[in-house]
Amino acid sequence: MPITGKTKITGLFGWPVEHTLSPYMQNSAFVHCGLDYCYIPFPVRPNRLESAIEAIRSLSLSGVNLTIPHKEAAMPFLDEADEEALAIGAVNTITNTNGILNGHNTDGRGFATAIQEQGIILEGCRALIIGAGGASRAIGYYLSRSAKSLHIYNRTYEKAVALASFLSRISGNTDVVQDLSSLSEYDIIINATSLGLKEDDPLPLDVNLLLPFQAVCDLIYRKTPLLMKAEQKGCRTTDGLAMLLWQGAYAFELWTGMHPPIEVMRTALLSIVK
Numbered sequence: 001m002p003i004t005g006k007t008k009i010t011g012l013f014g015w016p017v018e019h020t021l022s023p024y025m026q027n028s029a030f031v032h033c034g035l036d037y038c039y040i041p042f043p044v045r046p047n048r049l050e051s052a053i054e055a056i057r058s059l060s061l062s063g064v065n066l067t068i069p070h071k072e073a074a075m076p077f078l079d080e081a082d083e084e085a086l087a088i089g090a091v092n093t094i095t096n097t098n099g100i101l102n103g104h105n106t107d108g109r110g111f112a113t114a115i116q117e118q119g120i121i122l123e124g125c126r127a128l129i130i131g132a133g134g135a136s137r138a139i140g141y142y143l144s145r146s147a148k149s150l151h152i153y154n155r156t157y158e159k160a161v162a163l164a165s166f167l168s169r170i171s172g173n174t175d176v177v178q179d180l181s182s183l184s185e186y187d188i189i190i191n192a193t194s195l196g197l198k199e200d201d202p203l204p205l206d207v208n209l210l211l212p213f214q215a216v217c218d219l220i221y222r223k224t225p226l227l228m229k230a231e232q233k234g235c236r237t238t239d240g241l242a243m244l245l246w247q248g249a250y251a252f253e254l255w256t257g258m259h260p261p262i263e264v265m266r267t268a269l270l271s272i273v274k
């Protein structure tokens, strides 16, 4: 669809943004729905975030996504934030309603929908998150409310303690673990570290300890060595592409008020990662 004087602009603020997959899925969704919208990646330097957020108002952008390193830093520059974004302390989506900027966080909901789509049941599960960064915080917020128990493991132990302590305030079922020697007690195991992004990365856990009843999830956008080995052990697996899809679908809904065309967005993503 050609850009016109009426085209509504959305996009992504990040640093860097070169590798983003979001324009493919969002622009495909806009075209499919016949919406005069477009989605543009904006490389926003960390020290320019405040002026970039002000530009959402001055340029009348309809909304943006935020990615590393802006998700937490954006909070003070917004007019409002929904309950989830306030609880997590980070936003990945901003909506602009007549100059009022509202922050949302669709990462946790996106993750939950992605794994439920695979038939993995969160309600009453025993879950382990490996990692204690921003993504762990967002998915931990969701998991802690549905899981029977939620354990956090992280290379830097103090960060795992801090995250577990934060999540315990939402639900008392969260604790920290110091090692990964007892994987058999978990129904769902999630790699939320960046291990697996590089080809020579070590695995985040000992795959010999995995059991066929378990679900193994990786937030990285492709089938990582961890997921391949987990499948060989008979585990169900989910990669981060489905989470990317659903967090983007919820952002689409916030900007347009329309039901997102999930299969169109999924096909767009798969066409560029395969």
Ligand code: NAP
Binding pocket: 068, 107, 130, 131, 132, 133, 134, 135, 136, 154, 155, 156, 159, 192, 193, 194, 195, 197, 219, 220, 221, 239, 240, 241, 243, 244, 245, 247
């Ligand atoms: P982050 O805040 O920078 O956290 C990174 C985490 O990875 C920390 O827990 C860190 O541990 C751990 N880590 C990094 N290198 C490690 C290593 N060599 N060994 C062990 N642990 C290591 O990043 P994030 O935003 O949470 O993102 C984490 C992952 O999720 C990334 O791969 C990202 O691409 C992915 N992600 C996916 C989606 C999606 O939609 N699918 C959304 C967000 C993020 P320390 O605390 O010890 O440094």
